[in-house]
Amino acid sequence: MNFELTEEQRMWRSAVHDFVAKEVKPKAHEVDQNAQFNWEATRKMGPLGLLGLNVEEEYGGAGVDAISAAIAIEELGWGCGSTALSIAAHNGLGCAPITLFGNEAQKRRFLPGVTSGKEKLAALALTEPGAGSDLKKGVLTKAILDGDSWVINGTKMWCTNASIAEFVVTLVRTDPDGGSKSLSLIVIPTQTEGVRIGPPEKKMGVKGSPTHAMNFENVRVPAENLLGQAGEGLYQTLVVLDGGRVGIGALSVGLAQAAMEEALQYARERETFGVPIAQHQAIQWMLADAATEIQAARWLVYHAAWLKSQGLPFTKEASMAKLFATEMAERVTRNAIQIHGGYGYSVEFPVERHYRDARLMTIGEGTSEIQRLIIARHLIEQTG
Amino acid sequence: MKIVVCVKQVPDSAARVVVEHGEVTWGDAPLVINPWDEYAVEGALRLVDEQGGEVIALSMGNEQAKEALKHALAMGCKEAILVSDPQLQGVDSLGTARVLAAAVQKIGGVDLVVFGRQAIDGDAGVTAAMTARLLGFPALTLAAGVRGVSSDRIVVERAIEEGRQVVEGALPAVLSFTKDIGEPRYPSFMGIRKASRAEIPIWSLDELGLPAPQPHTSWPAVLNPPAREITTEMITGATPQEIAEKLVDKILAEKVL
Numbered sequence: 001m002n003f004e005l006t007e008e009q010r011m012w013r014s015a016v017h018d019f020v021a022k023e024v025k026p027k028a029h030e031v032d033q034n035a036q037f038n039w040e041a042t043r044k045m046g047p048l049g050l051l052g053l054n055v056e057e058e059y060g061g062a063g064v065d066a067i068s069a070a071i072a073i074e075e076l077g078w079g080c081g082s083t084a085l086s087i088a089a090h091n092g093l094g095c096a097p098i099t100l101f102g103n104e105a106q107k108r109r110f111l112p113g114v115t116s117g118k119e120k121l122a123a124l125a126l127t128e129p130g131a132g133s134d135l136k137k138g139v140l141t142k143a144i145l146d147g148d149s150w151v152i153n154g155t156k157m158w159c160t161n162a163s164i165a166e167f168v169v170t171l172v173r174t175d176p177d178g179g180s181k182s183l184s185l186i187v188i189p190t191q192t193e194g195v196r197i198g199p200p201e202k203k204m205g206v207k208g209s210p211t212h213a214m215n216f217e218n219v220r221v222p223a224e225n226l227l228g229q230a231g232e233g234l235y236q237t238l239v240v241l242d243g244g245r246v247g248i249g250a251l252s253v254g255l256a257q258a259a260m261e262e263a264l265q266y267a268r269e270r271e272t273f274g275v276p277i278a279q280h281q282a283i284q285w286m287l288a289d290a291a292t293e294i295q296a297a298r299w300l301v302y303h304a305a306w307l308k309s310q311g312l313p314f315t316k317e318a319s320m321a322k323l324f325a326t327e328m329a330e331r332v333t334r335n336a337i338q339i340h341g342g343y344g345y346s347v348e349f350p351v352e353r354h355y356r357d358a359r360l361m362t363i364g365e366g367t368s369e370i371q372r373l374i375i376a377r378h379l380i381e382q383t384g
Numbered sequence: 385m386k387i388v389v390c391v392k393q394v395p396d397s398a399a400r401v402v403v404e405h406g407e408v409t410w411g412d413a414p415l416v417i418n419p420w421d422e423y424a425v426e427g428a429l430r431l432v433d434e435q436g437g438e439v440i441a442l443s444m445g446n447e448q449a450k451e452a453l454k455h456a457l458a459m460g461c462k463e464a465i466l467v468s469d470p471q472l473q474g475v476d477s478l479g480t481a482r483v484l485a486a487a488v489q490k491i492g493g494v495d496l497v498v499f500g501r502q503a504i505d506g507d508a509g510v511t512a513a514m515t516a517r518l519l520g521f522p523a524l525t526l527a528a529g530v531r532g533v534s535s536d537r538i539v540v541e542r543a544i545e546e547g548r549q550v551v552e553g554a555l556p557a558v559l560s561f562t563k564d565i566g567e568p569r570y571p572s573f574m575g576i577r578k579a580s581r582a583e584i585p586i587w588s589l590d591e592l593g594l595p596a597p598q599p600h601t602s603w604p605a606v607l608n609p610p611a612r613e614i615t616t617e618m619i620t621g622a623t624p625q626e627i628a629e630k631l632v633d634k635i636l637a638e639k640v641l
Contacts, residue, residue, distance in 0.1 A: 012573060062572070
């Protein structure tokens with residue numbers, strides 16, 4: 001066993017931390033209050049490698065290992081939940097399907113622009129009005145091959161980044177007969193005629209990360225925009241989601257870390273009964289629990305990332321990391337408000353934002369309930 | 385262009401530096417690349433971005449100074465060299481300049497030696513000029529930017545108290561940059577990957593052909609700044625206007641303005 005980060009990972013953490021502290025964290029309040037995506041910081045992320053975490057260098061990415069990718073998202077989450085979510089979705093959901101299943105021509109065509117920070121980002125559209133995790137039966141958006149192009153019709157919901165994306169990798173039904181081989185992933189450039197992106201959803205938190213409904217009406221894209229073979233879409237999606245879950249776990253660790261740091265600072269400064277509240281056991285226990293749970297979640301996330309980087313199965317561990325880290329972040333951010341008392345409920349203090357941002361994490365990219373279902377299935381299959 | 389940028393490892397600017405038992409200590413605060421040197425690296429890299437060439441990072445210090453060099457490599461320097469020798473412990477500015485000048489000569493073919501304006505620990509701000517003197521190069525200090533470079537001349541704009549001053553000098557030259565050069569770039573993952581795998585050569589005094597430098601200056605005593613008596617007074621008033629007026633009166637009475 002070795003619990004040490006490599007020198008590369010240590011330097012990367014320090015570099016991303018400095019970047020986030022300077023460019024991302026100071027804007028988090030404004031980004032949230034105005035529901036405005038932080039393009040200024042995002043433009044600067046390209047040269048650092050933050051927009052091509054899992055993209056090979058030859059396509060403009062940084063090709064970082066899975067632990068370094070988790071570290072980057074964790075640090076972004078520490079700075080701003082909204083920015084972190086959009087960047088996590090761009091990397092883990094938008095770019096990943098092309099990196100994993102795209103051919104050489106597709107990688108050359110789609111990746112260098114979105115990893116540079118000069119163009120818009122990437123997105124993935126799975127959910128529909130009648131389909132969440134039940135994608136196999138629920139997806140109604142259909143694509144029909146007509147000559148040398150796909151014609152796509154349907155509606156997608158809750159698509160993170162749709163309005164700030166160059167393209168949306170979209171899960172569509174290519175075989176009307178249904179079944180697990182009836183879905184496919186197709187890259188749809190957002191400028192294509194017939195693509196309509198709805199107004200940004202008004203949300204409880206992560207307001208600076210735009211989420212949209214999308215409508216496709218006779219959208220025509222070249223046949224070569226299909227990733228892999230027709231019918232592989234469900235399998236591809238599940239693989240992509242495994243990686244995405246590690247990212248959401250990492251983001252949650254970052255959010256919780258930020259909330260704990262705020263709570264710790266406040267507890268040292270605020271006095272009641274003549275002493276700083278950090279001297280009261282009731283506060284100390286909340287802080288101790290927070291630090292312990294953050295550490296536990298961080299190791300779960302890093303372990304899942306490590307398995308991924310070793311090419312070992314990590315579906316169960318990714319679900320465990322997401323489940324624990326996201327629910328932990330809810331508890332820690334909740335208690336950070338509790339420690340702040342009345343001030344914690346004010347938008348003038350960042351902890352209420354942390355709480356609202358954290359609340360999404362147990363829902364997006366598979367709810368806690370779905371994670372438990374995945375973990376349980378693995379347990380039963382392994383022992384049965 | 386072949387540029388050598390000299391960097392120093394110093395205590396983090398956020399560290400609390402104090403004197404304990406006559407010794408300067410910063411507790412367990414981390415050591416970082418001297419913040420002014422980051423501007424020097426940025427200035428050197430910008431020159432090479434425009435003119436072509438390479439930047440070599442050079443530091444004198446113990447093993448820990450490799451961290452500063454790795455930061456410079458991660459930002460985009462091509463190579464890094466550390467001069468380290470037990471006999472250099474506690475060396476003064478002139479001694480440092482002798483070592484750096486010898487290292488620049490050993491590297492050979494250098495067009496420009498670049499420094500930050502000063503190091504935040506010693507704050508002497510003389511090493512650039514001393515190194516220039518020892519090398520026989522012109523010293524163009526406090527450069528806010530480079531106006532132009534030819535094969536044998538360089539024109540810089542200096543940021544001085546009175547304003548700006550444009551100075552032309554012959555190459556090779558020594559330059560020190562101020563922060564007007566522009567924000568230092570963030571290290572990229574690709575740069576970090578290269579830096580973490582880099583083997584940094586360590587040169588000893590023997591390899592530079594130098595005797596142990598004899599200090600010309602010494603620090604007989606280092607003292608903490610005297611503790612100041614601070615009293616806090618809260619100014620109250622019915623309206624912000626009234627509070628502001630009282631505050632202005634106080635400021636004038638105390639001759640702060």
